[in-house]
Amino acid sequence: MTEPMIKPDVMRISWGPQHPMSGQTRILLDVDGEKVHKIIADLGFTHRGIEKILENRTFFQGIIPIERMVMADTANIGLSYIMAIEKALGIEVPERANWIRSLVCEMARINSHLYAFGLQAESTGYFPAVFLWTTTDRTVLLDLFEELTGARWSYNFFMPGGVHKDLPEGFEAKVIKGVEYLRRRFEDYWVAMVENAVFETRCDGLAVLKPEDAIRLGATGPVLRGSGVPMDTRKDEPYAAYGDLNFDVITEPACDVMARTKVRYKEIGESLKIMEQVANEIPGGEISTKTSPFVRPKQSAEVMSRVETARGEIGIHMFTEAAPNPYRVKINSPTLRNMYVFERMAELSEILMADIPVVINSIDPWYLDSDR
């Protein structure tokens, strides 16, 4: 990466990759005292060439590497790739499979949002309570995942044509129990974190991203909805069972870091609502249409699939030809889109050195996602 010249009287600080909070990225900051003049995000430290790997594997083999993009949110990422395959091959999915997919996706969304929520707390220096509370409460979801899919983290549960296994016996009751537990815990989070006086002082009015700026810069997910733009792929272009499910798109008018935190908080509530609906109203029937693992398309095709992940909308643009592997897969990842927004934050509003971890965690970055 070429590093632009810096102005005199400005100190350039490398925030990461060797830093307790930065993660696997480097962010260059031009600071004058505490004030940040310019943010330059230097991505690519964890580039693994997932797009290239997908070209060399069969459609089914590709499910495993693509889920490694975001470990906290594997279901949504995996679903986007599987939906692209289904579109390219023209595979129908039974209704029950769609409902199970929605259930797993929402559980993954809560899992990911809990992690984001904890990091948001930690970035303000609130390490003790909330980060480890969220980490502990995730075990409820991980236990459910384990019972349903057999794995706690990377569950390659979806496959073209449906899902691998049906719900185990008595699983619906366990989902309801888990939802009730998490609802109770979330009241604590609201009091301990969102309504905490010092947390409010830190986050209110910080890094304001106006709706027009958010749209212009291509923000997505909770960052966009935190700027008051009601855009959610689950509503705009329903996939899986979201057309039949009853939930709201959360927006917050304040456009600041606090708004993004509240959007995540309330989205978890909506996800819990969806989990409850699925557990109560799931239709019967088949869980998959039989598809051969060695399936190959008859002719070339160009398909696009969009899925609302926890970090925003992921787009998979796939070209196929009459071969057992895709010709080209282009991934438009949500973190990359939001990182462009983050780079402009210092120009849009005043940001101090101490705000950098708070602001970057408000976009919920996952660098493996942006580097692919």
Add this chain to the structure above:
Amino acid sequence: MTHLGLNVQAGFIAQTWDAIMGVLFNLPSLTLEFLRVNAKPLIQVIILPGLVFILVFAIIAVWFERKFLARAMLRVGPYYCGKRSGVLQVFADFLKLFMKEIIVPKDMDFMFFAAMPVLVSTLPAMAMILIPWDSNWVLWDIGSMSLPMFFAIAGLAPLLPIFAGWAANNKYSFIGAFRVAYMYISAEIPLVICAAAVAIMAGSFDLLKIVEAQQSMWFAVPQFIGFAIFFLGVIIESERTPFDIPVAEVELVFGWRTEYSGILFGFTMMAEYVLFQAWTLMFITLYLGGFNGPVILGMTTASHIFWLLAKFVVLVVFIILIRCVFPRLRLDQMLHLGWRTLTPLAVLNLAIVLALKMLGVY
């Protein structure tokens, strides 16, 4: 030998020999005499306001903080060292820090760099010897100089991180050092005004007289504003959450301590607790009645020491509790608090004290 300016007399060597042997023969009795005359100051230096108290407090406080905060975080804390209680973890960590190499960054000022952590933990310990534990248990009784002397010594403490941050030649250390400067200046002015109000109310700068003036009522009651300001000041001065701005880990790696490793880092951690200790004891002396309390079993000195220790323990637990409730403030918000809230309130507190004094209540 005279040309060298030395006048060696004939009996010089014999005289010196006699003197040395005289001292050696009388060494046991001289030592006993020295111990008998200086018994009290020695006990004070070594045990109560001195070394043992500081170290034991630091060990217990670190252990308590780890174990207690772990409960708030839904985990168990140190577990394996010391039979599931984690008590020995502190000693294990100290040994580890002691054995580690001290990494010296390139292009830095080594003398400043190595001296500062040692000074930063010993200076607050020097301030602690002024605290009265009983009317005849004061290590350094300098009468009406004691309150100004405490602020003079403790006021040096912020200077050392600034030097340390400058000497380390690191950008994070540098920013951390200047955060220290900003923070202490904004906090220490209201603290000094509050201390002045206490001295006016007691009619003396002598810490002993200040404590004696609180026999009927603690100064926390008439000077509630000053009490609140000084309480915040204690947290600010000891750099604890929510005011641990200079070492903010998520922003500045470890602030002015970033480049320290091994035992030098251990000293900076030690300094945090010694500062905490010195300012908490000062807070009790000024506002919570110092060593005052009911005399138990007729032992005046022992019960006074007991009461000061009891108040100290309660306050320390309370301040550690705050750490699991609040996030960290930003520097500008801290300065806002210091200059626009605490300083005017401190002046108001002073005005109230003067009014009470003029009305003859005190």
